[in-house]
Amino acid sequence: MIETDWGALAQDWLDRLAGCSEPGPGVTRLPFTGAHRSALALLTALMEQAGLVVHLDAAGTLIGCCDGPDDAPVLLMGSHQDSVREGGAYDGIMGVVLPVLALQKLRQAGVTLPFAVEVMAFADEEGVRFPTALMGPRALAGTFDMAALDLRDRDGITLRRAMADFGLNPDALPQLRRHPAQVLGWVEIHLEQGPVLETAAQDIGIVTAICGIERHMVTLTGKAAHAGTQPMDLRRDALVGAAELTLAAETLARKTEGLLATVGALQVRPGVVNAVPGEVTLTLEIRAPDDALRERAGAALTQAARDIATRRGLTLQILRSYAQPATPCSPQMIAALSNAAASDGRAGAVQRLASGATHDSSAMAALCPVGMVFTACRDGVSHHPDEHVPPAAMAAGIRTIARFLQQMQPSDQAGA
Numbered sequence: 001m002i003e004t005d006w007g008a009l010a011q012d013w014l015d016r017l018a019g020c021s022e023p024g025p026g027v028t029r030l031p032f033t034g035a036h037r038s039a040l041a042l043l044t045a046l047m048e049q050a051g052l053v054v055h056l057d058a059a060g061t062l063i064g065c066c067d068g069p070d071d072a073p074v075l076l077m078g079s080h081q082d083s084v085r086e087g088g089a090y091d092g093i094m095g096v097v098l099p100v101l102a103l104q105k106l107r108q109a110g111v112t113l114p115f116a117v118e119v120m121a122f123a124d125e126e127g128v129r130f131p132t133a134l135m136g137p138r139a140l141a142g143t144f145d146m147a148a149l150d151l152r153d154r155d156g157i158t159l160r161r162a163m164a165d166f167g168l169n170p171d172a173l174p175q176l177r178r179h180p181a182q183v184l185g186w187v188e189i190h191l192e193q194g195p196v197l198e199t200a201a202q203d204i205g206i207v208t209a210i211c212g213i214e215r216h217m218v219t220l221t222g223k224a225a226h227a228g229t230q231p232m233d234l235r236r237d238a239l240v241g242a243a244e245l246t247l248a249a250e251t252l253a254r255k256t257e258g259l260l261a262t263v264g265a266l267q268v269r270p271g272v273v274n275a276v277p278g279e280v281t282l283t284l285e286i287r288a289p290d291d292a293l294r295e296r297a298g299a300a301l302t303q304a305a306r307d308i309a310t311r312r313g314l315t316l317q318i319l320r321s322y323a324q325p326a327t328p329c330s331p332q333m334i335a336a337l338s339n340a341a342a343s344d345g346r347a348g349a350v351q352r353l354a355s356g357a358t359h360d361s362s363a364m365a366a367l368c369p370v371g372m373v374f375t376a377c378r379d380g381v382s383h384h385p386d387e388h389v390p391p392a393a394m395a396a397g398i399r400t401i402a403r404f405l406q407q408m409q410p411s412d413q414a415g416a
Contacts (some may be wrong), residue, residue, distance in 0.1 A: 004100055004108070006398045007391030012098050017042055018089035021029035026086040026385030029122035032162040039081050041097060042337060043121050046402045050104035052119065058172035059144075060123030060163065061136040062096075066103055068116035073410050075117050075184040077401070080125030080136075080362055088387020090377070095189045096121040098394060099194075102401035115184055115410050125360050135173075137363035142177035156183075178367055186364040187332060189373040189397050191389050193357050194378030204395035205351035206337045207372035209289035210362050211260070214298050216284040218245065219317040224270055224278030231414070236313040239268055239277035249284060249302045259297055260287040260356055289354035291326050300365060327362045333371025338365060340404035342397060354400060373397055 020039035022028040029035040040062050046047050047054045062081070068074070079095025101121045106113070114179035120136065127133030130151050136146035149160040163170045192198075197205050222236030246263040247265030253261035261266065267281045302318055309316035334352070341350045352373065361370040375397050378388040 005391075005395075006105060007393075007395030010097055010252045010394040011391045012100055013042070013046055014089050014094060017093055017097070018180070021083075024086060025386075027083045027089050027402045028085045028087065029081065029083045030085075030129040031082050032129075032168075036060075036081065036123065037166070039093070039274050040121070043081070046100055048095065049121065050100050052100065052103065053108050055335060056168075057152050058138075058169050058178055058416045059136045059139045059176060060166060060168055061122040061139075064100060064119045066117040066119075069115055072115045073182055074234070075115055075405075075408070076140075076186045076364070077117065078120030078122065079190060080327045082120040082122075082126050082128070083123050084126050084128050084383045086385060087383050088381070088385060088396055090191050090192070090380055090387050090389045092125060092226075093121075094175050094188070094191060094389060095150055096373070097398050098189050098400055099187070101299050102405065104305070105402045106405060107397060109294065111406060113226050113273040113397075113405060115408075117405070119315065121269065121362055129153045130162075132159065134360060134363040137360045139173045139176040140178050141363055141367035142174075142402070143366050144173055146173065154228070158294075180368055181305040183368040185330065185371065186367070187333070187337070187360060187371045187373070187401070187404070188357075188359060188361045188364075189375065189401060190359055191382060191387070192353075193375040193376040193377065193382035196353055196391075197248050197351060197393075198378065198380065199373060199377035200351055202351045203376055203393040204341055204392075204400055205275040205353050205374045205376075206334055206341060207355050207361075208334060208376055209329055209354050210327040210355045210357075210359060210372075211289050212291045212324065213295060213358070214286050214325045215299070215322040216286075216302070217281065217317075218242075218283045219279065219286055220245075220309060221315045221317075222277070222313065223281045225276040227274045227276055230276055235276050236278075237282075238278050238280040239266075241308050241312045242266060242280040243309050245282070245284075246300070248308070249286075249301055250265070252304075252369050254298060255299065258288050258290065258354060259293060261285070261297065289326050294326070316386065324357075324358070324362075327365045327370070329361075329371050330369030333369055336408055337371050337373055337400065337404055340407060341396075343403060345398055364395055373400060 047064030077099040080092035122136030132148040220238045222238040249261040375393040
């Protein structure tokens with residue numbers, strides 16, 4: 001009997017799914033569109049081939065069910081089917097394909113599990129078409145805000161109408177809420193979207209937490225002046241103050257393990273070549289897997305901005321415009337996934353790392369214990385047509401998920 005090349009099989013399915021896209025570079029697959037419908041057809045075929053019973057819920061989540069014993073609890077797995085505009089072929093959708101193939105691998109080996117498994121392809125994680133995200137997992141957790149159904153895409157179509165046109169009943173979303181006692185947990189496998197695993201020559205890693213995020217809008221106001229007539233010692237240059245704050249953020253993050261700080265956007269006024277900048281507005285984003293660490297960094301950089309403004313004769317306005325708590329992964333899930341990965345014959349310890357990006361797991365944590373597996377990706381590239389996960393890394397992910405399922409017992413997650 002010829003042994004299945006699981007990495008090559010995953011690549012074949014992902015290549016086919018990449019064709020479910022709007023025209024243009026990379027993959028553009030937005031929720032409740034023709035590309036979404038085409039992807040659902042392919043995913044249905046994949047799930048049915050693995051012996052799963054498939055249905056579409058009211059949120060547009062495609063669910064493949066592997067039944068367990070009567071009244072057995074259910075383990076949920078999966079990720080999202082949608083992409084950003086001109087994105088890659090792996091983000092999200094790989095996290096649907098690999099768990100299905102892991103179940104197919106177990107089925108071929110004649111393995112039965114003492115619990116049920118559902119693999120989910122959520123409709124909308126990215127929030128690209130509509131200014132909302134994570135609808136599927138939030139519906140399951142009972143945290144979806146029904147007011148979001150009135151949000152519109154750039155063509156003026158509401159989320160409610162888009163779902164109805166797709167054949168769904170958005171008014172039924174509250175009925176999707178799961179009872180925590182019936183759910184063992186949630187497992188998501190996703191490309192890392194960063195360079196850590198590839199640099200460490202590791203195919204996979206186990207996620208410890210999803211970073212919390214806070215964003216600040218900072219405006220520094222000085223005095224615009226003629227660049228040729230204003231002496232250097234009399235300038236109140238807002239851009240130099242902004243540059244100093246940017247360096248302060250970088251310095252703090254570089255010396256603080258687990259902390260990420262980014263100044264991602266600047267608006268300079270008057271913004272001309274021969275004028276001293278009189279006002280700068282910038283965005284400051286801070287991420288960390290520990291909320292206390294993130295909040296300390298936010299306070300420290302707020303104070304740094306005040307000190308810079310005072311020293312340079314600037315006025316300061318600073319507003320924290322967004323805050324999202326960190327999502328710690330379940331210690332039991334981390335241990336179980338690490339054990340499954342460690343028994344894959346790898347050399348050295350299994351890499352553990354935090355996720356700097358938000359995932360469906362962030363919303364699922366309101367329902368049940370969550371665990372995440374990362375695969376290496378080439379050059380850390382994601383949300384881009386050049387996004388790529390080596391088949392060997394996908395095969396390692398499939399083996400890890402299959403072994404995790406075999407090793408897990410329903411009692412393992414009690415109190416997780």
